[in-house]
Amino acid sequence: MNNNKKILSVEDLVIKFRLRGNILTAIRGVNLDIFEGESLAIVGESGSGKSVFTKSFMGLLDKNGWIDSGNIIYKNNNLAKFSTEDQWLKIRGKEIAMVFQDPMTALNPLKTIGKQVKESVELHQGLKGKDAKDQVIRILEDVGISHPEKRYNQYAHEFSGGMRQRVVIAIAIACRPNILICDEPTTALDVTIQAQILKLLKDLKRKYSLTTIYITHDLGVVANVADRIAVMYAGDIIEVGLSEEVFYNPQHPYTWALLSSLPQLGTKGEPLYSIKGTPPNLFNKIKGDAFAPRNPKALEIDFIEKPPYFEITPTHKVKTWLLDPRAPKVEPPKSIKNMGRGKL
Amino acid sequence: MLSYILKRLIQSIFTLIIIITIVFALMRLMPEEGYFGDGYEKLDHFQREAILESMGLRDPLHKQLLDFYKQLLKGDLGKSIIYRPKVDISIILKDKIPYSLQFGLGAMGLSLAVGLPLGILMALNNKGLWDKLGTAYIVIINAVPAAIYYLFLQVYVTGILKIPMLYSEYNPISWILPTVSMSLGGMASYAMWMRRYMVDEMNKDYVKLARAKGLNNNKIMVHHVLRNAFVPMAQYLPSAILFTIAGSIYIESLYSIPGMGGLLVTAIQRQDNTLVQALVLIYSSIGIIGLFLGDIFMAILDPRIKLS
Numbered sequence: 001m002n003n004n005k006k007i008l009s010v011e012d013l014v015i016k017f018r019l020r021g022n023i024l025t026a027i028r029g030v031n032l033d034i035f036e037g038e039s040l041a042i043v044g045e046s047g048s049g050k051s052v053f054t055k056s057f058m059g060l061l062d063k064n065g066w067i068d069s070g071n072i073i074y075k076n077n078n079l080a081k082f083s084t085e086d087q088w089l090k091i092r093g094k095e096i097a098m099v100f101q102d103p104m105t106a107l108n109p110l111k112t113i114g115k116q117v118k119e120s121v122e123l124h125q126g127l128k129g130k131d132a133k134d135q136v137i138r139i140l141e142d143v144g145i146s147h148p149e150k151r152y153n154q155y156a157h158e159f160s161g162g163m164r165q166r167v168v169i170a171i172a173i174a175c176r177p178n179i180l181i182c183d184e185p186t187t188a189l190d191v192t193i194q195a196q197i198l199k200l201l202k203d204l205k206r207k208y209s210l211t212t213i214y215i216t217h218d219l220g221v222v223a224n225v226a227d228r229i230a231v232m233y234a235g236d237i238i239e240v241g242l243s244e245e246v247f248y249n250p251q252h253p254y255t256w257a258l259l260s261s262l263p264q265l266g267t268k269g270e271p272l273y274s275i276k277g278t279p280p281n282l283f284n285k286i287k288g289d290a291f292a293p294r295n296p297k298a299l300e301i302d303f304i305e306k307p308p309y310f311e312i313t314p315t316h317k318v319k320t321w322l323l324d325p326r327a328p329k330v331e332p333p334k335s336i337k338n339m340g341r342g343k344l
Numbered sequence: 345m346l347s348y349i350l351k352r353l354i355q356s357i358f359t360l361i362i363i364i365t366i367v368f369a370l371m372r373l374m375p376e377e378g379y380f381g382d383g384y385e386k387l388d389h390f391q392r393e394a395i396l397e398s399m400g401l402r403d404p405l406h407k408q409l410l411d412f413y414k415q416l417l418k419g420d421l422g423k424s425i426i427y428r429p430k431v432d433i434s435i436i437l438k439d440k441i442p443y444s445l446q447f448g449l450g451a452m453g454l455s456l457a458v459g460l461p462l463g464i465l466m467a468l469n470n471k472g473l474w475d476k477l478g479t480a481y482i483v484i485i486n487a488v489p490a491a492i493y494y495l496f497l498q499v500y501v502t503g504i505l506k507i508p509m510l511y512s513e514y515n516p517i518s519w520i521l522p523t524v525s526m527s528l529g530g531m532a533s534y535a536m537w538m539r540r541y542m543v544d545e546m547n548k549d550y551v552k553l554a555r556a557k558g559l560n561n562n563k564i565m566v567h568h569v570l571r572n573a574f575v576p577m578a579q580y581l582p583s584a585i586l587f588t589i590a591g592s593i594y595i596e597s598l599y600s601i602p603g604m605g606g607l608l609v610t611a612i613q614r615q616d617n618t619l620v621q622a623l624v625l626i627y628s629s630i631g632i633i634g635l636f637l638g639d640i641f642m643a644i645l646d647p648r649i650k651l652s
Contacts, residue, residue, distance in 0.1 A: 060556060089560055092558040093556065093558030097556065098556040100549060100552070100556075107553070109647075110572050110575065110646060111568070119557065119559060119567070120558075168553065171553065172556075
């Protein structure tokens with residue numbers, strides 16, 4: 001994070017879904033500032049709401065979901081108040097673009113990939129005909145696709161998984177966005193390809209001066225790319241800070257648990273830690289700290305009142321009662337303390 | 345692409361040869377009365393044998409089969425025996441097919457022209473009023489036996505509009521109702537499948553990506569969803585077009601249209617062996633040709649097919 005200019009600011013965001021007649025609260029009052037040029041990672045388990053959270057920046061929530069309250073401020077617009085498709089069309093692609101999780105299904109199987117990238121180029125760069133095609137070929141080259149002239153006329157099934165993800169990234173880049181959201185960009189890929197794709201995303205971020213938001217449950221990815229980390233649990237960000245702060249000085253019991261369950265190279269013979277229990281049912285109203293029922297060291301107050309943010313440094317904020325001056329001293333688990341510096 | 349077509353063509357020809365052989369074999373198992381017409385009772389055993397021999401039916405089987413193929417290659421389907429004695433079957437068909445074709449193609453055009461847009465409208469309006477009305481129509485058409493609404497249309501609509509109840513070659517107004525009646529079923533099924541395939545496509549990830557890159561809804565529908573939804577239907581269209589020559593038994597008898605509908609049933613009832621043989625051959629060939637064309641059509645629309 002080189003400067004402190006906010007590019008997108010989320011205030012008290014609440015997102016709800018209607019499911020089989022019941023109402024589910026997927027995002028429960030999230031506050032988050034995203035700064036220009038940074039690379040932010042949002043981590044959390046499946047179902048913690050990280051994907052829903054970022055989809056709401058682009059108006060891509062499923063039809064049964066809606067923003068119940070709160071603001072999403074982007075360039076003097078409150079995206080949370082957008083109601084028509086036309087308003088969103090000014091944001092989607094042009095301002096905020098997205099790379100999807102599964103490149104095997106994200107491309108139209110019946111359209112050449114050249115044409116699919118060209119759609120972005122024509123729409124957002126105003127180029128036509130041969131100019132547009134040349135631009136597509138340049139972008140394909142940028143994302144590391146060799147023989148782009150030949151590849152232009154090929155279909156998705158003629159590409160491998162990693163190559164398809166490059167095409168998906170090309171489509172996003174071709175929109176010339178300010179913010180690029182990468183929704184689990186490497187989850188569906190081979191381990192060897194993952195590193196290549198992450199490197200590509202890092203290079204593109206520099207080249208096109210993008211602000212990137214990674215959504216992932218893979219802490220390895222986070223360590224690799226993120227300047228800042230936001231840990232999400234049950235629809236709320238419970239800890240946010242610079243990468244070093246969250247990795248080396250985590251404060252929330254959930255973050256401890258998450259880091260403990262990360263396999264460490266070089267430590268043999270110890271069983272891998274796993275978090276007991278399941279995330280709370282979001283159909284019910286959550287009282288207190290959402291993680292308390294799974295936290296063996298939870299305090300009484302954790303079950304009664306939702307903790308506010310406690311500020312550790314100007315960049316590091318955590319929602320846990322453990323940081324209250326009246327709280328008893330609870331030490332983080334050993335495995336966290338022993339987490340070797342420099343390994344990440 | 346060319347090798348794919350060639351491969352499918354060879355497969356089709358092979359299937360056709362098998363079917364012709366099976367039809368030939370089955371016909372030899374039919375009672376031999378069918379070769380004599382009304383005169384069967386009056387002939388004695390030797391006369392019958394003499395006639396069968398003159399028709400080549402006492403030759404060894406492999407020779408019969410070979411002759412049968414030769415005849416077919418010349419385009420000779422044989423002569424009718426009982427239905428219209430001693431008349432070339434190709435002439436019988438030539439008289440009848442144009443009627444069935446005219447109504448069949450008309451009805452098909454109409455059901456496509458109404459059914460596809462209806463399906464699209466239903467998909468776009470998922471769970472809205474149009475979707476519900478369309479579903480109601482589809483359910484009614486499928487649940488009520490066709491005979492009932494065919495009859496209903498014939499009796500009441502002709503009465504209300506004061507148009508003739510029966511088909512007349514020289515009065516185009518009398519062509520309308522049979523065409524419309526015949527298209528109702530097709531309309532329902534085209535609408536149903538189009539809606540279903542559209543909804544399938546609309547929920548796919550690539551549509552979400554298209555939306556995320558900023559395409560507006562119309563462009564997504566026209567450039568992405570519509571074509572992809574149409575591909576699975578494309579396979580059946582050639583068969584459907586070809587089979588219009590078979591006509592509709594019910595419509596043709598209701599409006600007394602001298603078409604192909606019911607010809608096969610009549611031929612079987614009256615044991616006109618050669619006519620049955622010719623018709624079964626024609627219908628099964630149409631089936632095979634239709635599938636072949638459908639596969640080619642689909643391969644043109646879907647680039648993935650060439651590989652598999």
